[in-house]
Amino acid sequence: MALPAYATTKDKVWYYTFRVICYAIFFFLMAPILVMIPLSFNAQPYFSFTREMLTFSPDGYSIRWYQDFLTSPSWLRSIQNSFMIGIASTALATTLGTLAALGLSRSEMPFKGIIMALLISPMIVPLIISAAGMFFFFSQLNIAQTYLGVILAHTALGTPFVIITVTATLVGFDHSLTRAAASLGATPTTTFFKVTMPLILPGVISGALFAFITSFDEIVIVLFVAGPEQRTIPREMWSGIREDISPTILAVATLMVLISTLLLVTIELLRRRSERIRGVTPS
Amino acid sequence: MSDSGTDGFVVFDRVQKSYDGETLVVKDLNLSIAKGEFLTMLGPSGSGKTTCLMMLAGFETATHGEILLDRKPINNIPPHKRGIGMVFQNYALFPHMTVGENLSFPLEVRGMGKSVREQKIKRALDMVQMGAFANRRPAQLSGGQQQRIALARALVFEPEVVLMDEPLGALDKQLREHMQFEITHLAHSLGITTVYVTHDQTEALTMSDNVAVFDDGRIQQLAPPDVLYEEPQNSFVAQFIGENNTLDGVVKEIKGDTALVELDTGEVIDARPVNVTRAGERTRVSIRPERVESNKDRLHEDAHTVKAEVMEFIYMGDVFRTRLKVAGNENFIMKSRNAPDQVRHKPGSVIEIGWMPKDCRALDMPA
Numbered sequence: 001m002a003l004p005a006y007a008t009t010k011d012k013v014w015y016y017t018f019r020v021i022c023y024a025i026f027f028f029l030m031a032p033i034l035v036m037i038p039l040s041f042n043a044q045p046y047f048s049f050t051r052e053m054l055t056f057s058p059d060g061y062s063i064r065w066y067q068d069f070l071t072s073p074s075w076l077r078s079i080q081n082s083f084m085i086g087i088a089s090t091a092l093a094t095t096l097g098t099l100a101a102l103g104l105s106r107s108e109m110p111f112k113g114i115i116m117a118l119l120i121s122p123m124i125v126p127l128i129i130s131a132a133g134m135f136f137f138f139s140q141l142n143i144a145q146t147y148l149g150v151i152l153a154h155t156a157l158g159t160p161f162v163i164i165t166v167t168a169t170l171v172g173f174d175h176s177l178t179r180a181a182a183s184l185g186a187t188p189t190t191t192f193f194k195v196t197m198p199l200i201l202p203g204v205i206s207g208a209l210f211a212f213i214t215s216f217d218e219i220v221i222v223l224f225v226a227g228p229e230q231r232t233i234p235r236e237m238w239s240g241i242r243e244d245i246s247p248t249i250l251a252v253a254t255l256m257v258l259i260s261t262l263l264l265v266t267i268e269l270l271r272r273r274s275e276r277i278r279g280v281t282p283s
Numbered sequence: 284m285s286d287s288g289t290d291g292f293v294v295f296d297r298v299q300k301s302y303d304g305e306t307l308v309v310k311d312l313n314l315s316i317a318k319g320e321f322l323t324m325l326g327p328s329g330s331g332k333t334t335c336l337m338m339l340a341g342f343e344t345a346t347h348g349e350i351l352l353d354r355k356p357i358n359n360i361p362p363h364k365r366g367i368g369m370v371f372q373n374y375a376l377f378p379h380m381t382v383g384e385n386l387s388f389p390l391e392v393r394g395m396g397k398s399v400r401e402q403k404i405k406r407a408l409d410m411v412q413m414g415a416f417a418n419r420r421p422a423q424l425s426g427g428q429q430q431r432i433a434l435a436r437a438l439v440f441e442p443e444v445v446l447m448d449e450p451l452g453a454l455d456k457q458l459r460e461h462m463q464f465e466i467t468h469l470a471h472s473l474g475i476t477t478v479y480v481t482h483d484q485t486e487a488l489t490m491s492d493n494v495a496v497f498d499d500g501r502i503q504q505l506a507p508p509d510v511l512y513e514e515p516q517n518s519f520v521a522q523f524i525g526e527n528n529t530l531d532g533v534v535k536e537i538k539g540d541t542a543l544v545e546l547d548t549g550e551v552i553d554a555r556p557v558n559v560t561r562a563g564e565r566t567r568v569s570i571r572p573e574r575v576e577s578n579k580d581r582l583h584e585d586a587h588t589v590k591a592e593v594m595e596f597i598y599m600g601d602v603f604r605t606r607l608k609v610a611g612n613e614n615f616i617m618k619s620r621n622a623p624d625q626v627r628h629k630p631g632s633v634i635e636i637g638w639m640p641k642d643c644r645a646l647d648m649p650a
Binding site: 174176177179180181182183184185186187188190191194195198199 | 340341342361362363364365366367368369371372373375376377378379388389392393436437440446
């Protein structure tokens with residue numbers, strides 16, 4: 001937005017100050033993340049820029065930390081664990097969250113507000129409290145320090161995201177479509193898979209992605225509930241920082257930033273697709 | 284002509300519906316619809332007409348009573364097994380499917396093969412003159428086109444009964460009139476039993492074989508359009524269908540098919556007693572504006588005449604609409620055809636008007 005011709009000196013000063021503030025906020029948010037990326041290519045085992053790096057000498061850069069990450073057995077196991085736990089808890093959270101959202105969107109559903117508040121509480125309650133609670137509860141059930149325990153814990157964290165995104169999609173959902181499907185002879189199951197699901201799919205998928213990211217970068221619950229067998233990538237990074245300080249975690253962090261960015265781009269593309277299908281903007 | 288026997292194709296037998304267990308939205312509904320009949324449920328919003336349609340479609344359950352389709356009770360049959368086609372108010376086309384896929388949906392769930400489906404889809408689309416639109420998405424069609432597709436989709440699986448819930452409500456006037464004609468034509472040529480819900484009385488009169496006028500959860504009158512308009516059975520129907528002049532009074536005497544009514548202003552007129560039974564009863568007399576005549580040459584010798592003061596004259600092109608003050612009622616309307624010999628009355632003048640006693644119906648006084 002350019003300045004209008006009638007702008008006073010005060011307006012002009014504010015206009016530029018405002019831009020400076022915006023850039024400063026942007027810098028504050030992004031700098032710590034962006035600075036990791038070049039550092040992860042450091043040829044030396046330091047967390048700072050070496051003289052060679054600053055002079056852009058090729059000797060200053062290497063991919064040794066990436067190699068280290070992809071060859072170390074403990075890191076490889078953590079990758080496997082992260083994806084296994086992430087995918088399993090996402091599948092569970094997506095199924096449960098979608099069903100909950102469908103139920104909560106029905107007009108005859110009683111106590112909607114209370115049920116909704118309970119279901120999304122894992123998002124609001126401080127993680128450390130959930131984690132401690134789950135630790136004691138899962139210990140009683142003998143599922144602490146098992147994959148099942150970690151998956152269930154992450155499912156509880158991921159479900160609220162699915163409920164929120166699917167509920168938002170259902171706000172614009174025309175319920176006469178399900179009636180129309182029934183009048184045309186479709187069973188409730190057919191109606192769900194052929195009519196309801198395709199229309200709420202963008203919401204389901206973005207909820208699933210949020211649930212996956214939540215599980216993928218979660219550390220607090222893993223610290224409490226997971227045993228040595230279930231170490232995930234964030235858990236391994238945690239040990240990396242505490243035990244052997246190695247720039248490998250910078251390489252891991254860079255890769256995780258990359259994965260998160262890809263997932264966010266996917267969410268945005270899905271959102272646009274859903275708007276197009278609903279005829280918000282003509283295709 | 285339907286009567287409330289149980290031999291119709293679609294039968295409502297003493298049906299009641301309550302949503303909260305206390306107030307009845309539908310009170311004791313008895314209705315029998317013959318095979319191939321076009322029946323319209325007409326009434327103001329909240330009169331129970333849509334609830335009746337939803338009970339027939341299976342989306343609502345009757346609290347009491349039985350609904351029969353082809354002599355079989357359908358109360359315990361879920362909507363998807365009733366085989367009743369339905370056209371929704373907002374069309375309810377599946378936005379993620381093309382027009383062809385929308386029409387294919389009911390055929391696919393019935394397990395029909397591809398070649399049969401294509402043949403039926405083509406026939407249904409041609410029927411509504413939309414043959415060239417099979418690959419479009421609903422969002423790419425105009426309201427009228429979506430309406431035709433919704434109609435084709437409700438008919439493509441050849442149901443014996445089709446329900447329509449105010450299907451023309453969202454269209455502009457010209458398109459609506461055109462679609463009224465097309466739907467009636469289609470329903471009759473295919474011999475489908477149609478139950479049509481509307482709050483638009485013109486639609487009800489022009490399209491239906493029979494009209495059921497709903498109010499307060501009951502059918503107030505069930506009759507063919509001409510009978511409904513010319514012989515309303517109570518003052519609600521008289522007031523709801525068409526334009527209506529009313530004069531309030533007390534029944535003085537009933538002799539055969541003539542009732543002597545003393546109006547509140549003291550004048551005494553003849554009327555046809557409809558649902559008044561005894562002298563002394565309060566009554567509302569109803570006369571259609573087009574049955575009121577001011578031209579002496581056109582007045583029958585048996586006509587009843589009264590003095591009227593002209594309040595306002597409105598030229599409407601094909602008709603003249605004259606607002607009169609008759610027996611204290613300042614909103615007494617007379618409609619006269621724009622004929623060469625028709626007089627254009629000046630406001631303020633006092634004229635003599637008349638009507639036939641048979642067009643003047645003594646009805647109940649609404650509470």
